[in-house]
Amino acid sequence: KNQVEQSPQSLIILEGKNCTLQCNYTVSPFSNLRWYKQDTGRGPVSLTIMTFSENTKSNGRYTATLDADTKQSSLHITASQLSDSASYICVVSTKGGSQGNLIFGKGTKLSVKP
């Protein structure tokens, strides 16, 4: 069964600290893995998309890693800011392109405190 599991479910950190969110998946065949940020009351916003051949991708203070062998991904946030408070969703696609079957994780809720 195709599944995407994220941990932790929620996380509280102090402003300025780093943190790492985890995503494990059992999706086959694998096409790509995405990380989204969803602010409260807003739609998700894409942070990174990684294919099988990519093992790291950065977007500002966000760095995603992918280990296709162990089927694990992580999202590292550096020097956290209050605006990083949001839910982070890991999504795995089983096919390439817009006809892909997207499997969503349940998200990690991050709270950054001053």
Next chain:
Amino acid sequence: DTAVSQTPKYLVTQMGNDKSIKCEQNLGHDTMYWYKQDSKKFLKIMFSYNNKELIINETVPNRFSPKSPDKAHLNLHINSLELGDSAVYFCASSQLRRGLDEQYFGPGTRLTVT
């Protein structure tokens, strides 16, 4: 300039009613989607449309029907609303580029069925 817009933002209605949610994208994308996010914040894809053709239809009740008058619009019609339909519905769009499609989400429509 809103890329993906939805109306209304909030919708409160009674069981048994029929309602529609509208979605428009001005990005020139060729694929549009509807997602449902339940109270546990779990996102699930419902439909996608590519060039007016339904290409993904998850196991949603046939009370839900997407309608696309043109490439820039994908409306969601819901008949005989039920309490369990209460959720936030997100529209999204994407365009396949170099084998990948980055999805842009709308702000969501919070549907409450009483």
